[in-house]
Amino acid sequence: MRVYVHTLGCRVNQYEAQYLAERLATLPGEGEVHVVNTCTVTALADRKSRKLVAQLRREHPGALVVAVGCGADGARAGLLRAGADLVVGNRDKARLPELLMAYLRGDALPEGGWPSLAEERVRGPFPRARALLKVQDGCTQGCTFCRTWQVRGPLRSKPPKVAREEAEALAAAGHKEIVVTGVNLAQYGRDLPERPTLADLLSELLRVEGVRYRLTSVNPEGLTPELLALFSREPRLCPYLHMPLQSGDDRVLAAMGRAYTAAEYKEKALAFLSSVPKATLGADVMVGFPGEDERAFSRTVELLEALTPLNLHIFRYSPRPGTAAARLPGRVPKAEAARRSAELAGLARRWSRLARQRFLGAxxxxxxxxxxxxxxxxxxxxxxxxxxxxxxxxxxxxxxxxxxxxxxxxxxxxxxxxxxxxxxxxxx
Ligand code: SF4
Missing domain, CATH: 2.40.50.140 (Nucleic acid-binding proteins)
Incomplete structure (x- = not known):
């Protein structure tokens, strides 16, 4: 069987695309299968997923088109309308080879539960220079704007020893950098019997020689003193922290359901920047969240001005069906959200330059x-x-x-x- 895996969305999805590609490479039989690993983080991501399914349907009329992942859970009907033959949600993604064989035989699709991450491993090499290592799935934070936690299932963490063995395979495949990823890395280990922390996991991974590690994104509550100390003493833990901020205003943060205040964020970011050699910072910001007034927006700008992030990912709030924020009053007009986004984008370019200029000659x-x-x-x-x-x-x-x-x-x-x-x- 010729199988092609196409992916959209975050690093977790990209890791899972590799996992699926490795597992589907030996699928027996004739014919062509296109798997679309979908994303539902925004309305735009839903549209892109449907568009890709429709395009593959058009270009490969004889092939089987399968939509899997977050969009398959959150926006199933649209994917079927776009031309998907089979739609498989996150719970069953890992069992895709089994489900495909059953579908092709015309059998009923077998039922299953959320799989443990202890069985989920990639060998590599990844198509890009950096390898990905997923160590965590699910999130219980319940941010009011977010759909991800609704479609990713219960908290699951990969045991440190399993993750280390996977990292060994990736290093043996030639990768020099491994990006450690998860849906909410700050919640790593909470579901495992020994309750390992993210710092414990990284210490175990660092036993693998010849490779450096980067964290994808860690919410502020995940930057513990233990993790900060590891960053400070371990040169193979890349000194870049992507720490989502979303807003610099406490009222907006509370309405979003985030687990920190603006002052706590600032304190952690400054501690990271001042105590970790060569440290730089990245952040996510959401503009136009319901109730974000001009004063709240300027608090976000002031906070970021003090931190000069290297990278800033700016999102304009869009209400997602089924989320609590979609029912909140105080909608910000689209044009105003666009203005705030453009203002931040201009500032972000200046902050990035300032952050990089600190390393001239280094x-x-x-x-x-x-x-x-x-x-x-x-x-x-x-x-x-x-x-x-x-x-x-x-x-x-x-x-x-x-x-x-x-x-x-x-x-x-x-x-x-x-x-x-x-x-x-x-x-x-
Ligand atoms: S921390 Fe919030 S934004 Fe991140 S996945 Fe969990 S619910 Fe979504």
Missing amino acids: TLELLVEEQEGGWWVGHTENYLRVGVAESAALARGTIVTVRIVRVEENLTEGVVFDRPQDRGDRPS
């Missing part, structure tokens, strides 16, 4: 990811996206020491550091 460790427009491009340990002139003899997937020589709005340039002409001016 030496950083660059993972070489791809070639693009005359440059080798990749990310440093602190997530600066750096270009090195293509004339340098580099290889994709390797880590090379670079010195940052230029920072512009759309470019951070590095030069390979260990060439003789670069040695004389090593920054102290």
